[in-house]
Amino acid sequence: MTALAAELTPRAQQRLRYRRRFTRRPTAVIGLAGVAFFVLVAILGPLISPADPNATNYDTIFVSPFSAGHLLGTDDLGRDVLSRLIVGTRASMEAGVLATLIAALVGVFLGLLSGYYRGRLDTVMMRATDVVLSFPFAILAVGLASILGPSLSNAILALAISLVPTFIRITRAEVLGLREQEYVQAALVSGAPARVIMFGHILRNCLTPLVVQVSVAIPGSIIGAATLSFLGLGEQPPTASWGTMLSESQNYLSQAAWFAVFPGLAIALATLSFTMLGDGLRDVLDPRGDR
Amino acid sequence: MTSPPVLEVRGLKKHFPVPRSRGGGTVHAVDGVDVTIRAGEVLGLVGESGSGKSTVGKCVVRLLEPTGGTIALHGRDISHLSQRELRPMRRQVHMVFQDPYSSLDPRQSIGDIVAEPLRMHGGLGSRELGKKVESLLDKVGLATGMRYRYPHELSGGQRQRVGLARSLSLDPSLLIADEPVSALDVSVQASVLNLLMDLQEDLGFSCLFIAHDLATVELVCNRVAVLYLGRIVEEGTREEIFTSPKHPYTQSLLSAIAVPDPPLQRRRERIILTGDIPSPIDPPSGCTFHTRCPVADLPRCADEVPILRPIEASARQVSCHLVGADGTAPDAAKAAARI
Known part of the structure; x- marks a missing residue:
């Protein structure tokens, strides 16, 4: 191994070290595989679904799972559950990832400013986050839906708004601690402008808790999006999504329990994959975790 | 006068x-x-x-x-x-700090740390920058290969030498x-x-x-x-x-x-x-x-x-x-x- 490593440039060695650190953790690899699977399904969606997810057939209502032609059975309108699950993946992934990314971008930026400059800006920002945090997110979503109309993009917006304060808080708390570090002072003495100090030094060093927060927020907002669809505030029927499927299934729990089990299982697996990946990333991103 | x-x-x-x-x-x-x-x-x-x-x-x-x-x-x-x-x-003016553990950014390589003042005051291409960093490391008695290392891999004395190299990089x-x-x-x-x-x-x-x-x-x-x-x-x-x-x-x-x-x-x-x-x-x-x-x-x-x-x-x-x-x-x- 040493002979091989000696031939590589140091940068490549560093990359190799990252990869080895990642692959040595089974949970991280499983998580990555799971996330990759769901992302792939979300992208390919309609191409790989065995049947038309919206084709109704009143002759085949509530076909039980594992029967020919309908691997996961059919629903109350005779639609193929597997096809609806596959097509619905996109809505769930979109909601989870987009809402979290929007919230993270906005929240981290505001948190950096708030923690770095402190003063009046910080006070205003903290009170604003208090206000948003004091709203239960479902109420926020209902309110937003009643103003803008129910749709997936409005559900994502509501999710993002409800997630922003947490990102602001976490970033700010990290920044407050990091800005007193001597390496930040050293950067200042070196003539680094505030922009470089904030994004080049402070942000890089608070990445770990932020990655963790993202990995918590994505599954959270997948569930959140499902909740909103369940309540009829997200994706509108007949479009398939995991949340609407759950919502439709609740009337038939005694006749067709699998109808509720499969979308629930999909939500659980997607959530678990993201959480495991986040755990693994946290370990890899910390350069001190090499020993 | x-x-x-x-x-x-x-x-x-x-x-x-x-x-x-x-x-x-x-x-x-x-x-x-x-x-x-x-x-x-x-x-x-x-x-x-x-x-x-x-x-x-x-x-x-x-x-x-x-x-x-x-x-x-x-x-x-x-x-x-x-x-x-x-x-x-x-x-x-530059400064050497007391604590060699908190004065180096743990996420930056030694080379980037030493080069920071040079980058902030501009005027050097990446090749010249690399050369300058190596000569600075050499001046403070560190191997030039150290530029790819990270602070946690170094001892306290080595870290303080890095701090010294950084502080002297702009003469x-x-x-x-x-x-x-x-x-x-x-x-x-x-x-x-x-x-x-x-x-x-x-x-x-x-x-x-x-x-x-x-x-x-x-x-x-x-x-x-x-x-x-x-x-x-x-x-x-x-x-x-x-x-x-x-x-x-x-x-x-x-x-x-x-x-x-x-x-x-x-x-x-x-x-x-x-x-x-x-x-x-x-x-x-x-x-x-x-x-x-x-x-x-x-x-x-x-x-x-x-x-x-x-x-x-x-x-x-x-x-x-x-x-x-x-x-x-x-x-x-x-x-x-x-x-």
Whole structure:
């Protein structure tokens, strides 16, 4: 191994070290595989679904799972559950990832400013986050839906708004601690402008808790999006999504329990994959975790 | 008319407000300090913890804005410039920090750390930058391959060498060394100090060397200023301070240095000061040292504030009522022995 490593440039060695650190953790690899699977399904969606997810057939209502032609059975309108699950993946992934990314971008930026400059800006920002945090997110979503109309993009917006304060808080708390570090002072003495100090030094060093927060927020907002669809505030029927499927299934729990089990299982697996990946990333991103 | 000194600090004051929830008041961390450093000079600033040494250093590099007084760098007053206005001046001064563990960004490679001042002041392509970084690492006695390493892979001494390389990357005319070796093992201290002295000789920068360890100051500095509760109590050349200290506080500090000769060490008169350094929130009246001074002449020392004045018609200055203009000084050791 040493002979091989000696031939590589140091940068490549560093990359190799990252990869080895990642692959040595089974949970991280499983998580990555799971996330990759769901992302792939979300992208390919309609191409790989065995049947038309919206084709109704009143002759085949509530076909039980594992029967020919309908691997996961059919629903109350005779639609193929597997096809609806596959097509619905996109809505769930979109909601989870987009809402979290929007919230993270906005929240981290505001948190950096708030923690770095402190003063009046910080006070205003903290009170604003208090206000948003004091709203239960479902109420926020209902309110937003009643103003803008129910749709997936409005559900994502509501999710993002409800997630922003947490990102602001976490970033700010990290920044407050990091800005007193001597390496930040050293950067200042070196003539680094505030922009470089904030994004080049402070942000890089608070990445770990932020990655963790993202990995918590994505599954959270997948569930959140499902909740909103369940309540009829997200994706509108007949479009398939995991949340609407759950919502439709609740009337038939005694006749067709699998109808509720499969979308629930999909939500659980997607959530678990993201959480495991986040755990693994946290370990890899910390350069001190090499020993 | 000679060129202005590299650093000229006049009447520097730095006060910190204490929040009302913690009793209110003001911490007089630095309370009227004058320091002049000429080209190529190494000035040692010594004092106990809490005497304000580091605060002086941080004001000079303007990590802190002074409450009063002026700081002139090559004759230009920088005491109240904004961070943006300061940026061009930052070529002239850099700093070596006390803690080699927190002064290097754990996410940056050694090469990036050393190159940061160069990048901030621009003008170098990536190839030249790499060359410069390697020559800097070489100068501080590190292998050039170190540039791809990360701080956590290095020892304390190596990290401090990296800090030194970073601080010298722009060829500053003034280096602030804030207790650069006090966090290191004694064996490593010597090698880092030797490196610092060699570099100073080669590059000729001036240096404000902040320390509480008198032995290192005696090794490194040409001149020494002794700080007590935010004020300079005595200043002179290394020889003057170490062979004939005048101020009772300086005398007691020097008596605390161990002599590498056990029988002699046992026979020496030691001046042991009682109590801690008084609170800078409410400093003692008159001479701030009178509460711990073995030779204090009460009530005069408690009432009159002594001023820093030259003695023996030299550049030497002392702030003590009991020191005569001709250099006659009280002997704190004898007074302490009598008690």
